[in-house]
Amino acid sequence: MLSPKSTEIVRATLPAVGGAIGEITPRFYDRLFAAHPQLRRDLFNRGNQASGAQQQALAGAIAAFATALVEHPDVRPDAMLARIAHKHASLGVSREQYPVVQEHLFAAIAEVLGEAVTPEVAAAWDEVYWLMANALIALEARLYERAGALHGATxxxxxxxxxxxxxxxxxxxxxxxxxxxxxxxxxxxxxxxxxxxxxxxxxxxxxxxxxxxxxxxxxxxxxxxxxxxxxxxxxxxxxxxxxxxxxxxSHPFGDVALDDGDGPLLLVSAGIGCTPMTAMLSHLAATGSTRRVVAVHADRSEATHAFRAELSQLTGKLPDASAHVWYEHPEGPWPAERTGRADLTRLDVPAGATAYLCGPLPFLRAARAQLLEAGVAAADIHYEVFGPDLWLGAEG
CATH class of the missing domain: 2.40.30.10 (Translation factors)
Known part of the structure; x- marks a missing residue:
């Protein structure tokens, strides 16, 4: 929990920091890589650095965490922290790297905001940083312990x-x-x-x-x-x-994993987002699950649809499963109502369903909105996105 004094300072300065975070994060990475070039070479995704996606994701995470601290001081944003911790653990991030990040992040903040960063402001944001960092360090330590990978040796x-x-x-x-x-x-x-x-x-x-x-x-x-x-x-x-x-x-990690309940499931994917859904279907078939399963996939065409045959085979092995596929440009005869973008409003969504989503961000946004409209609880909609999570903290 953020101290009362720091809470007021962070609340007052959040608009300024949030407004400048898009400028702060590129300068942070410039400083970090200048001092530690091996991090750009051997840890960070150079493609995401070049596209700016990593900078956007970091900015979103910092802003979301600080906002959560001042708006909901008694609730830690564990879902957001768990997602970051799993990604860090899969990379072998160690606790010794957090002071390095703090040094260059705060130098970038001071450079961008100048005299507005008084000692009191710096101390308040330092408290925000270490609340987030120490929570991540603890989560990552537990993940490493469960994986038998001490000190990040994954x-x-x-x-x-x-x-x-x-x-x-x-x-x-x-x-x-x-x-x-x-x-x-x-x-x-x-x-x-x-x-x-x-x-x-x-x-x-x-x-x-x-x-x-x-x-x-x-x-x-x-x-x-x-x-x-x-x-x-x-x-x-x-x-x-x-x-x-x-x-x-690395050891397998990831916070979006199939639950062990017996309630109905919605597995919704687009493009290469079918991979975790195929693993879930394979597990359900191998364990003889009797859960109701509604599998949805969207792709450009039959030729680009990876695991097309497996989708049919695996749902066919489950006693209460159905598959619904949309193609934007089908190559042969294909139902008109399944041509174009996936439309989940056409489905009979089972009551009490847990949904797992994976695909590009525009697809995830549309699918989530349709599921919410269909009555699926927000807490029961889980998503995985490939690359930096630009949705982090923003899905409500």
């Missing part, structure tokens, strides 16, 4: 057992720990981080959702990212990683 060597092409731009990798290590436990919906060494020597890291339920192995699927900047790691994995190669893979 990386293990895995051998590639198989690779399967799902579509022209999606490849699935099946991997097993080297040296006879046991396969770590994973919950359906979680992801792993994968680290590769690129031609310039950078060791870049990306997260990929687990996309299946293989025996004694982990399975993740990678979509090739085109454009400018193109996906450094996705292209490297597609072009250079073969069966019997070795990859560095």
């Amino acid at each position: 990386w293990r060597s895995y051998r590639v057992l198989a690779r399967h092409r799902e579509t022209a731009d999606v490849v699935t990798f099946v991997v097993r720990p080297c040296e006879g290590r046991p396969v770590p436990a994973a919950r359906p919906g979680q992801y792993v981080s994968v680290q590769v060494t690129l031609p310039d020597g950078a060791r870049q890291i990306r997260q990929y959702s687990l996309s299946g339920h293989p025996e004694d192995a982990l399975q993740f699927s990678v979509k090739r990212v085109a454009g400018d900047p193109a996906g450094e790691v996705s292209n490297h994995l597609h072009d250079h990683v073969a069966v019997d190669d070795t990859l560095l893979v």
Whole structure:
């Protein structure tokens, strides 16, 4: 809980800090990388830095956390903190890195706001930072303990057992720990981080959702990212990683995972967002679940729909499951009511359903709004987004 004095100072200065946060975060990263260039090379996603997505995500998290402290002083925003903690744990972030971030973040704040940052203002925002940092450190420590990865040592060597092409731009990798290590436990919906060494020597890291339920192995699927900047790691994995190669893979993490209840489920995805949903369906089928399941997927066409056959097969194995697919540009005969963008208002949404969403942010916003309109409780709608979470703290 923020102290009363700091609460008043933060409330008074939040508009100024919030208004400048878009300028503060780029300067913070410039300072951080100038002092510690290895962080840009080996920890942070260079593509997200180039696009500005990482800066936007950090700005949103800081503003959301500070706002929560002053508007709801007795409630810690645990959902937001859990999401960040899982991502940090998958990267191997350590508690020793938090003072480094504080140093360069506060230097950037002082540089942008100048004389407005009095000693009292600096002390109040320092309290905000350490409330957030210490909460994350504690959450991450528990995640590392459960994973058996002391002090952030989450990386293990895995051998590639198989690779399967799902579509022209999606490849699935099946991997097993080297040296006879046991396969770590994973919950359906979680992801792993994968680290590769690129031609310039950078060791870049990306997260990929687990996309299946293989025996004694982990399975993740990678979509090739085109454009400018193109996906450094996705292209490297597609072009250079073969069966019997070795990859560095983290323990599975992720706060959006299938619950163990018996209530109805809505699994809603678009594009490569089908990967965690495929893992959830695979788990439900493997465990003989009798839950009612409504699976929804939206894609450009049949050719771009990864795990198209698995969606039909897995829902067919469940006694009370249905699949509903929309294609924007179907390649053959396709129902008109399932052509275009997914429209969840056309579905019979079961009462008391828990929803899991994964896909691009515009899709998530539209799907969530339609589910709320259909009566699904906000607390029962969980989402996963690939890359920096620009929605963090903003979904209400």
